Amino acid sequence: MFLASFLLVSRLKKSIKLSPLSLKWASLMNVALGASAVLFVVSKAYFDNGLAYICGSALLLGIIVFAERERDFASMLPFLKAHYPLIGVGFIAGLVKQADSDFYDEYDKYFILPMIAAFIWVLAKWANTRKQHEEFRIITAQNALLDKQVAERTAELTKQKNELEQTVALLQTTQQQLVQSEKLASLGELTAGIAHEIQNPLNFVNNFSEVSMELVGEMEIELANGDTEEAIAIANDIRQNLEKIIHHGKRADGIVKGMLQHSRASNGVKENTNINTLADEYFRLAYHGLRAKDKSFNSELITSFDDKLPTVDVVPQDIGRVLLNLFTNAFYAVDQKQKSGVPGYKPEVTLSTRVYRTWIAIKVRDNGNGVPDAIKDKIMQPFFTTKPTGQGTGLGLSLSYDIIAKGHGGSIEVDTKEGEYSEFTVKIPIN
Amino acid sequence: MIMKILVVDDEVDVQPLFTQRFRREIKNGEFDFSFALSGEEALDYLERNRSEVILILSDINMPGMTGIELLSRIRHAYEKPPPVVMMITAYGDDENRQQAMQNGANEFLTKPLDFTLLKDKLKTFIH
Numbered sequence: 157m158f159l160a161s162f163l164l165v166s167r168l169k170k171s172i173k174l175s176p177l178s179l180k181w182a183s184l185m186n187v188a189l190g191a192s193a194v195l196f197v198v199s200k201a202y203f204d205n206g207l208a209y210i211c212g213s214a215l216l217l218g219i220i221v222f223a224e225r226e227r228d229f230a231s232m233l234p235f236l237k238a239h240y241p242l243i244g245v246g247f248i249a250g251l252v253k254q255a256d257s258d259f260y261d262e263y264d265k266y267f268i269l270p271m272i273a274a275f276i277w278v279l280a281k282w283a284n285t286r287k288q289h290e291e292f293r294i295i296t297a298q299n300a301l302l303d304k305q306v307a308e309r310t311a312e313l314t315k316q317k318n319e320l321e322q323t324v325a326l327l328q329t330t331q332q333q334l335v336q337s338e339k340l341a342s343l344g345e346l347t348a349g350i351a352h353e354i355q356n357p358l359n360f361v362n363n364f365s366e367v368s369m370e371l372v373g374e375m376e377i378e379l380a381n382g383d384t385e386e387a388i389a390i391a392n393d394i395r396q397n398l399e400k401i402i403h404h405g406k407r408a409d410g411i412v413k414g415m416l417q418h419s420r421a422s423n424g425v426k427e428n429t430n431i432n433t434l435a436d437e438y439f440r441l442a443y444h445g446l447r448a449k450d451k452s453f454n455s456e457l458i459t460s461f462d463d464k465l466p467t468v469d470v471v472p473q474d475i476g477r478v479l480l481n482l483f484t485n486a487f488y489a490v491d492q493k494q495k496s497g498v499p500g501y502k503p504e505v506t507l508s509t510r511v512y513r514t515w516i517a518i519k520v521r522d523n524g525n526g527v528p529d530a531i532k533d534k535i536m537q538p539f540f541t542t543k544p545t546g547q548g549t550g551l552g553l554s555l556s557y558d559i560i561a562k563g564h565g566g567s568i569e570v571d572t573k574e575g576e577y578s579e580f581t582v583k584i585p586i587n
Numbered sequence: 588m589i590m591k592i593l594v595v596d597d598e599v600d601v602q603p604l605f606t607q608r609f610r611r612e613i614k615n616g617e618f619d620f621s622f623a624l625s626g627e628e629a630l631d632y633l634e635r636n637r638s639e640v641i642l643i644l645s646d647i648n649m650p651g652m653t654g655i656e657l658l659s660r661i662r663h664a665y666e667k668p669p670p671v672v673m674m675i676t677a678y679g680d681d682e683n684r685q686q687a688m689q690n691g692a693n694e695f696l697t698k699p700l701d702f703t704l705l706k707d708k709l710k711t712f713i714h
Contacts, residue, residue: 352648355677359699360600366702367607374610393607400600447648448678457650 181228188219206253206260213246231289238281242274338555352444353411357404364397364404371397410437424563426469431584432461432509435518438476439507442483446491455490455503462510469587470564478556478568482520482580483507485552488543489524489578496525514586515566521579527572535570560584590709591636593621595629595645595657596675608702618709626652630660640670642712647676647683655686662691671712675700 195215199208220236220243223229229236249267253260260267371394378387436459446453483505490503506521527535531542536557553568560566564584572578594605602622612618621640623629626649633640643661647654658672673694674687684695694708 352677355698356598360598360604362699363604363608363702367604371607371610393603396603397607400603404600443650444648454653455650 191215206250206257209246209250209253213243213250216246217243232285235281235285238278242271242278245270245274335555338552347445350411350441350445352448353441354408357407360404361401361408364401368394368397411441424471426471428467429470429472429475430467431470431475431516431518432465434472434476435479435507435509436461438479439483442480442487446484446487450491453487453491455487455505458504458506460506460508462508465509465511465516466586468516468584470584474559474563475584478559478582479518479520481552481556482582486520486522486524486578489522493524511586515583516586518582518584519579521577523577526574526576526578527570528574532570532572536568589616589619590642591619591621591640592642592644592709593623593629593632593640595623595626595643595649595654597624597646597649599624609706612706625649626654626657629657633661641668642671642673642709644673644675647674647687648678655690658687658692659690673708
């Protein structure tokens with residue numbers, strides 16, 4: 157019983173040994189240890205066994221009750237409570253021995269055995285708490301290590317995040333540059349077509365002006381001859397010629413304006429636009445642009461415009477770029493097929509428009525080689541191209557998709573059969 | 588003798604331009620102009636008016652059948668008497684010229700057309 161008290165106190169002392177609490181409790185612990193020893197000696201010498209049991213149990217109970225109240229030993233609570241059976245058995249054995257010493261001696265093993273059992277229980281509990289404390293210390297150490305690691309990782313992640321932000325900013329700048337260079341590349345494709353398209357109306361302006369000058373001379377002769385009827389006929393011709401001069405002058409004007417609009421950075425302002433006119437203009441530009449670059453290239457151009465197509469609010473230069481891209485792709489497709497030498501092949505690119513209830517559709521169809529199923533899903537991805545290196549940026553369709561989907565709330569759909577045709581449909585909602 | 592000329596060009600306004608430029612010649616009964624807007628249309632016309640046309644002026648750069656294709660078809664189909672074929676193009680480069688000549692063109696002219704020169708050339712072909 158005294159041994160248990162002694163062990164308990166030394167255990168408590170040990171539990172706080174390394175903490176600041178040790179100073180606070182050191183003297184009290186020593187007193188308790190001393191008291192236990194003194195009581196043990198005193199009770200051995202002066203009391204018989206019964207009184208010694210009661211005395212020892214009381215000492216133990218006192219220490220336990222005291223320790224339980226102190227918050228500093230809260231973690232030891234299960235261990236402290238484990239002493240109650242021992243205290244109980246100690247009191248009962250002591251009381252019984254005091255009351256009837258003979259009875260006790262006769263049945264002493266019924267008292268000694270539970271006492272030993274209770275003592276072993278305390279020891280077991282002690283070993284257990286020791287183990288728990290050990291685990292707790294390991295966990296605490298692990299926690300500290302984890303905290304350190306988390307801090308390191310956090311610092312690392314913050315660094316990576318900053319680096320990524322810088323990369324994103326760089327990529328955004330590069331993207332803008334790419335968009336601009338794609339625009340310039342498509343302008344390059346256009347220049348030859350533009351030159352041709354301007355040359356034609358300019359020729360007409362020059363020719364009709366010259367012929368009108370001649371006609372004025374002839375009219376003067378007819379008037380001098382007194383043939384007013386012929387003179388009036390000539391005057392009619394001259395008027396018609398002047399109308400043609402105006403028409404072709406405006407045609408050239410429109411082309412130059414379109415070219416300026418195409419090269420200008422998109423201001424994103426939507427204008428009420430006649431899609432039939434816009435599409436037709438770019439269709440011709442794309443065709444003549446390619447023709448000027450590659451003399452062997454040729455294709456039938458078929459147009460089918462819906463007369464009832466309403467004007468829609470779009471950014472004209474953006475839609476122009478999308479259409480130009482689709483036309484260039486279509487011409488490229490038919491040209492590839494023709495160059496592969498399919499017998500009896502006649503290249504055809506068809507541009508058609510149609511109005512539906514809430515949207516308009518612009519269809520660009522070619523009878524080229526179509527898009528294989530394997531890459532159908534990829535053609536709208538940035539940088540994807542089937543053209544040889546250096547011939548395509550792979551940005552055309554992805555930029556087109558952005559313009560139509562993000563800029564205009566529309567969509568681009570692809571219908572294609574490998575070896576037979578491709579049809580791209582641009583859908584734009586009616587305002 | 589009246590000279591029947593077929594002009595092939597996809598630009599509609601080429602028609603009034605020729606009739607006015609050759610106003611006096613047409614009036615005097617020297618030239619008679621017909622027009623076709625494509626190579627296909629030109630072949631159709633030639634089919635219907637077999638030996639009448641003696642001179643063809645054709646644009647090279649046209650949608651569908653090109654002037655070169657038209658030229659080679661004419662050269663293969665019409666042997667006697669072969670019509671005079673003059674090719675006209677906005678792209679006056681060597682490649683185009685060689686192609687035209689290889690396919691049997693009599694002349695290669697570039698746009699913008701010099702009508703005074705053209706008139707002289709046409710008149711030399713009459714004689």
